[in-house]
Amino acid sequence: MKRVILITLAALAALLTASCEKEANISAPVAKVPATLSVSVDDALTKTALGSDGLSILWEGTESLGVFDGIATAPNKFDAASAGATTSFTGEVSEGASSFIVFYPYQAEAVVSDAATSTIKVRMPAVQQAVKNGYDPAAGLAARVVTSLSDPVKLYNQFALLKVNVDQDGVTAITVSATNRKLAGGIALKVSTNGGSNGDAPTSNSVTLKNADDSALEQGFYYIAVRPSSTTSPYEGFAMEVVKNGVTKTRTASNDLVVARNHILSIGKVSTLFDEGGGEDPTPTYNGRYEAYMAYEDVVIGGKTYNRGTDGDATLLANGAVLKTGNTGVIFVASDAEITNTSEVTITGNVILASNDLDHPAKYTTSTKSFLLKSGSLVMDHLAVDMAAFASSGQFFTKKDNDGNFSSLNLEGCHFKNIKRPVYAPNSSYLNNGIESIRINGCIFATSAAVQLFSINSNATTLAGYKDFTFTNNVFYSTSGAAQSYVFATSAEGINASTCQQEVVMDNNLFYNIAASNGIFRTYALKSIYIRNNVLWAEDGTYSSNIKMFKANSGTDDNPSVFEGASSNNYCYGNLGSKKWSISDAACRGPLTNVTTLTETPIDTADTATGTFTLTSTYSAYGPQPMPIPM
DSSP states (O other): OOOOOOOOHHHHHHHHHHHHHHHHHSOOOOOEEEEEEEEEESOSSSOSEEOTTSOOEEBOSOOEEEEEOSSSSSOEEEEEOSOBSSEEEEEEEETTOOOEEEEESOOTTOEEEETTTTEEEEEEOSEEEOOTTSOOGGGOOEEEEESOSSSOEEEEEOOEEEEEEEOSTTEEEEEEEOSSSOOBEEEEEEOOTTOOOOOBOOSBSEEEEEOTTOOOOOSEEEEEEEOOOOSSSOBSSOEEEEEETTEEEEEEOSSOBOOOTTOEEEEEETHHHHTTTSOSOOOOOOSSHHHHHHTTOOEEETTEEEOHHHHOOOEEEOTTOBOOTTOOEEEEEOTTOEEEOSSOEEEOSEEEEEESOTTSOEEEEOOSOOEEEOSSEEEEESEEEEOTTOSSSOOSEEOOOOSOOEEEEEEESOEEEEEOSOSBOOOTTOOSOOEEEEEEESOEEEESSOOEEEEEOTTOOOOTTOOEEEEESOEEEESSSOEEOEEEEEOOTTOOTTTOOOEEEEESOEEESEEOTTOSEEOSOOSEEEEESOEEEOOOOOOSSOEESEEOOSSTTTOGGGGTTOEEOOEEESOOTTOOEESSOHHHHTTOOOOEEOSSOSEEEEETTTTEEEEOGGGTTSSSSSOOOOO
16 A cells, blocks of 8 residues: 655745754864874784684785774774784874774674773674685784874784684584584673673574685685673583585584683694594693693682682793793793703792693702702692702702791692602701691602601701691602601601691502601601501511601500591502511500501502503502603
């Protein structure tokens, strides 16, 4: 039905009059002035156009970006002048503008939704153009708030990249998805002066990468831009779907996926889906712990989880590096590297020193200079420590101040060899403070002499500075016959139960040719003790009395609950002559379960040259779980 509208001459005259009045009230348009921007992006891990090596920061010279000037409602378009890591963009902005939101790529439909918080509404495409050795430029969202266009502008990327290896022909589409979070689509991006983004969620749970004409992708590496996730809000149910020659195969990750802003995360190759019956888990793989850590993956070091987001950037030390005072934070040592210290290293913060590759532990060759444990904490993880330099004096760790206790020393998976002097001993002039928490797990200690791993001078009057002592899953052995050696030792008789704070756990260890009539753990008082599932093997030696695991006879006569139910499943074997194994002195043994003497050896193989030991199947559940790996 046609609708007819009649307008009388009088009405028309009225309309014309109103129109003229309205036109007279319209303000003159704001004048535009030319402007030029020098623009770069924020680091070498992501970029506007990837170089052939996949790491270069490059502009192609054909890009356009947008500039909101706070006066005009629509974004001003600026065009790149040339290719390179930094290039100039030219355009116009409103005259008198003093604050700008610069964003890439230019989108004519973009708007400022909240000027007070510099929030802009932009879009990251959910269907992205496949670019070999690169990614779709339309997906490379970057932004920055600036107060001047005359100074260089460094844009902050607001996306992450998933790297896919297309190593087979016939692939026409790759789709990544998550069940709980949006990967792309419309974004309300809150841009601050440092480029931070915490805007609204995008509108698509998936991103598809393909050619515009649906043709097959050439073999090579491709990158998919997605919104970042974090350890507190990871991608759940992450999946990669690949279409090859009309056949679709999908693999869902078994773990949540964290893909950090401004970083590249490899999610595998096509052949694993089509050649191995569905493929492997499309979760990131890394060449070492440093790479995983810098990609904001959780990395376990010394039994604790570390993440770049909470623990800061890490350092990677190459072969020949020297550890110095002032090195702090998370420090990885490159695979097969060897490092050292040429002067005393003072620890006054939190230092985490770890081998980059658990399969190829790094080596630490000591000088005659010690680690001074002044304040803070130290973790050493999977390092092979050669203590040959401490042949007749010195110690690897020491404390020579009375400023306060050192918080914690954590040794995980380390191999200490050529031990002839203590691993730790405080200076005899400074005995008022100690190490509050000592944790030693999965380590190997090899000695050719009678040694004290942790030695406290006999002048000590208190062990109040030493609290938690955990010694688990370790191998402590002699390379040349029976050695009267100690895990912890002090002959200071002034130490008593009222001042001693040590709570000791000594579980699942193998002591091979290590024995002591004064106790492998030699002290006069303990607050509590647990000793379980240890295996002890020793040849005959010169012992003044029966062999003990603990000497702790001060105060325990009156307080046998220190040992209440604390020992079980400890086994010994060896030619000890007339001597016998026991847990502690008879006077204070109380309710302890004594060591069980075996008639058959619990050791299947023993290689004292490398520190390689295996237990018989009957006793494989005792001793270290698992056995430490020699280095």
